[in-house]
Amino acid sequence: MPLAVCATPIGSLDDVTLRVLAELREADLVLCEDTRHTRTLLERHGIHARVLSYHEHNEAARTAELLPRLEAGERIALVTDAGMPGISDPGARIVRAALDAGVAVTVLPGPSAVETALVASGLVGERYQFLGFLPRGEKALAAVWEELAGWRWPAVAFESAQRLPATLRSLAAVSPAREAAVCRELTKKFEEVVRGTAQELAERFAEPPKGEIALVIGPAREPRTAGEDVALAAVAELVAAGIPRRRAAELVSRVSGISRNRLYRGSL
Numbered sequence: 001m002p003l004a005v006c007a008t009p010i011g012s013l014d015d016v017t018l019r020v021l022a023e024l025r026e027a028d029l030v031l032c033e034d035t036r037h038t039r040t041l042l043e044r045h046g047i048h049a050r051v052l053s054y055h056e057h058n059e060a061a062r063t064a065e066l067l068p069r070l071e072a073g074e075r076i077a078l079v080t081d082a083g084m085p086g087i088s089d090p091g092a093r094i095v096r097a098a099l100d101a102g103v104a105v106t107v108l109p110g111p112s113a114v115e116t117a118l119v120a121s122g123l124v125g126e127r128y129q130f131l132g133f134l135p136r137g138e139k140a141l142a143a144v145w146e147e148l149a150g151w152r153w154p155a156v157a158f159e160s161a162q163r164l165p166a167t168l169r170s171l172a173a174v175s176p177a178r179e180a181a182v183c184r185e186l187t188k189k190f191e192e193v194v195r196g197t198a199q200e201l202a203e204r205f206a207e208p209p210k211g212e213i214a215l216v217i218g219p220a221r222e223p224r225t226a227g228e229d230v231a232l233a234a235v236a237e238l239v240a241a242g243i244p245r246r247r248a249a250e251l252v253s254r255v256s257g258i259s260r261n262r263l264y265r266g267s268l
Helices: 018-026 035-044 059-071 092-100 113-121 138-148 164-174 198-204 226-240 245-256 260-267
Strands: 003-006 029-032 051-053 076-078 105-108 129-133 155-159 179-184 192-197 213-217
Touching: 003 018, 003 092, 018 105, 029 035, 029 059, 035 051, 059 076, 059 092, 092 105, 113 155, 113 179, 113 192, 113 213, 138 164, 164 179, 164 198, 164 213, 179 198, 192 198, 226 245, 226 260, 245 260
Parallel strands: 003 076, 003 105, 029 051, 029 076, 129 155
Antiparallel strands: 155 213, 179 192, 179 213
16 A cells, blocks of 8 residues: 555644545554644544654654555555645655655645645745745844845745744845735634735734744845836836826837836836
């Protein structure tokens, strides 16, 4: 039997998929980051299963212990407290070990805090970067902001509620106008998504909030070129002469080669 990697709810227990529930019912053993947390999910859906802890402190030992059982055909399901095992949570080690040993691995998709936060923020783009848990310390954070300085798409990170104020102050110090969103307690009763600039969010969250946090950082603004400044001035002159803004942006775009949408947005 393959190792089944099962995504679990990030908040609401009703967000679990039918495939995951079926797998948890049939599994000989369910590996859990926190057995108490997983039992709550199992009880909510009337599932009686054998559970065993599998977390960052015993991951290596458990992998060595369980690999022979997987090779022998035991049906094992792997879950984490929330979301997909192996993504900022334990799981990657046993997946790699199983694959290296020739044991099949099947992944049962489900809720994602990263994608939920990204869409809820309104900052979604054609691509994004996932930063995992942000590092501690001002220098380490400054290195992340430097890396994102030229990144023209959104980025998503996990952050603790206690460190959030310092993180937002750090971001605001280097990029106060950068758009961002603090997504708190996603899919839970007190879900909150607060959008604004880094400076506005730093002021809003001067004190630590409660709950689990996903931070979405908007794309860096592309610096204007001298040619773009001239093109924007031309758009402004046409608008002042009574030509609709979209039409003005279209006309100047044909001459300058600069994107019509970029000219339109830049002229607002």
